[in-house]
Amino acid sequence: MAKKxxxxxxxxxxxxxxxxxxxxxxxxxxxxxxxARSSKEKCEELAREFGASSYVGDDAALRAVGExxxxxxxxxxxxxxxxxxxxxxxxxxxxxxxxxxxVLVMAGxxxxxxxxxxxVRFLPVDSExxxxxxxxxxxxxxxxxxxxxxxxxxxxxxxxxxxxxxxAPEDLSKVTVKEALNHPxxxxxxKVTIDSSTMMNKGFEILEARWLFDxxxxxxxxxxxxxxxxxxxxxxxxxxxxxxxxxxxxRVAIQYALSCPRRLPAKRxxxxxxxxxxxxxxxxxxxRFPALSxxxxxxxxxxxxxxxxxxxxxWAVENFIKGKIRYTDIASIVSKCLEKAPENxxxxxxxxxxxxxxVERFLKT
Numbered sequence: 217m218a219k220k221x222x223x224x225x226x227x228x229x230x231x232x233x234x235x236x237x238x239x240x241x242x243x244x245x246x247x248x249x250x251x252a253r254s255s256k257e258k259c260e261e262l263a264r265e266f267g268a269s270s271y272v273g274d275d276a277a278l279r280a281v282g283e284x285x286x287x288x289x290x291x292x293x294x295x296x297x298x299x300x301x302x303x304x305x306x307x308x309x310x311x312x313x314x315x316x317x318x319v320l321v322m323a324g325x326x327x328x329x330x331x332x333x334x335x336v337r338f339l340p341v342d343s344e345x346x347x348x349x350x351x352x353x354x355x356x357x358x359x360x361x362x363x364x365x366x367x368x369x370x371x372x373x374x375x376x377x378x379x380x381x382x383x384a385p386e387d388l389s390k391v392t393v394k395e396a397l398n399h400p401x402x403x404x405x406x407k408v409t410i411d412s413s414t415m416m417n418k419g420f421e422i423l424e425a426r427w428l429f430d431x432x433x434x435x436x437x438x439x440x441x442x443x444x445x446x447x448x449x450x451x452x453x454x455x456x457x458x459x460x461x462x463x464x465x466x467r468v469a470i471q472y473a474l475s476c477p478r479r480l481p482a483k484r485x486x487x488x489x490x491x492x493x494x495x496x497x498x499x500x501x502x503x504r505f506p507a508l509s510x511x512x513x514x515x516x517x518x519x520x521x522x523x524x525x526x527x528x529x530x531w532a533v534e535n536f537i538k539g540k541i542r543y544t545d546i547a548s549i550v551s552k553c554l555e556k557a558p559e560n561x562x563x564x565x566x567x568x569x570x571x572x573x574x575v576e577r578f579l580k581t
Contacts, residue, residue: 218246221474222284222310224277224301225292226250227258229404230315230341230466234290235262237471241480251280253294277301281308288474291316292341295530296572299323299565306330313473315341321420322523323568324427338428339473344374344421345428346469347447347460349476352429366430373449373457374421375441376500377401379413382440386504391543393536401444401464410533411507414546415500419511423522426515433515438508440498445487462487506547513554520560520571527575528553553578 221238225231231252238245247266252259256272263270271280277293281304289305290313291298298316303326305312312331314320319327331338340346352369380398381388396413397406404412411417415438422436447469449459462468463485471482502508507529514525532546541549553575560567 218244219288219474220246220248220286222249222251222280222286222289222305223247223292224251224280224290224298225253225294225316226262227252227255228292228294230292230470231290233467234292234313234470234474235266237467237474237482238266240482241475244480245474248286249280249284251276251293253277253297278304281305281310286310288313288339290341290470290474291319296322296526296568299327299568302327303330303565306334306336309334309336311337311339313339313341313470315470317342317417317420317424318526320424320427322526322571323562323565324423324522325562326564326568328427339476340424340428341466341469341473342421342424343464343466343469344448345424346472348372348374348425348429348450350460350472351448351450351458368452368454369429369431369435369450370453370455371451372425372429372431372436373451374418374425374436374438375444375446375448375497376415376418376438377412377444378440378442378500379415381413381504382442388504389542389544393539396536396543400442406537407530407533410536410546411529414507414543415505416507416511416529416546416550418500419507420526422508422511423515433512438500440500441496443492443495445492445495446497507550510547510550510554517554517557517559518562519558520562520567521554521557523562523568523571524553524557524575525550527572528579531575531579549579 223231247268249269250263251271259272260270278301281301288311291302292315296318298319302319340349397409399409418438425436426433444464446459446461449457451457514521528550532549535541
């Protein structure tokens with residue numbers, strides 16, 4: 217029987233690539249609903265192609281989940297807008313294929329507890345977390361939230377391209393928006409591209425991995441890997457390290473999230489290491505990329521501190537793009553917010569949104 221799928225953020229890059237995967241395996245999947253905040257014509261066109269319901273608007277994701285039943289919900293919405301739909305999908309017993317970082321970054325404790333109560337599977341769509349997931353032992357009911365044996369994990373190693381300023385001069389205070397948006401490898405939206413340049417995006421992935429794989433932040437490392445062929449690694453207690461390698465193509469991780477633990481065929485570029493020749497790795501400089509230290513600080517504080525971290529970063533990046541602050545002010549603003557962050561528990565959706573509201577009020581004073 218075909219697996220029923222809801223796609224939130226259907227007209228974004230993840231959503232469109234997921235649809236491309238499903239288009240190649242029509243007998244395996246049945247798209248029941250597509251949701252998009254905008255791009256009404258595109259969403260309706262795709263809905264007609266797959267015989268699915270189409271939802272467009274600010275509440276599209278909530279309506280798509282609330283009015284349909286599915287086996288799996290792919291969450292690829294923008295920012296914190298994916299939190300309530302994710303919790304609603306969990307409550308309805310749907311497995312979650314997660315591409316929206318903020319859901320776990322800002323509300324990891326809340327979301328993972330809900331998933332465990334309902335016994336639903338969490339399946340990572342980010343290439344780095346998918347790589348870790350693929351390196352771990354699997355069973356038929358495998359999910360990222362309950363790896364078979366976390367005690368065997370010595371370390372998780374996330375790879376990062378290094379962004380546009382990996383080898384730039386030490387002083388980044390005069391970096392322009394155009395320079396920060398010039399990522400050497402990926403074409404992404406402005407927010408995630410800026411976050412990639414500061415390595416805040418990789419910091420967010422540390423927090424995601426912490427919740428997905430139930431591994432403390434102290435056991436999660438980052439290594440710079442400009443070729444982006446090794447997507448992440450797992451070191452086990454016996455000294456063995458496993459890695460997942462593939463040419464950069466987000467459809468690899470999307471397809472595995474939808475099909476796990478099965479592997480379906482795909483006509484894609486295969487890895488040819490002889491053509492690549494060499495793979496390079498180096499340790500990130502946390503003085504150049506202070507975002508990594510800020511993430512560790514937020515994790516240590518716990519509660520709503522990670523939500524404050526993400527909300528402050530969003531505010532700072534938006535104001536940098538508008539030309540109101542310098543590039544180096546991004547980390548300074550996040551640090552200032554973390555220092556004064558309220559010490560509240562992350563035990564409800566309201567607590568997360570209140571933390572975001574606190575950031576707005578704090579930065580306006």
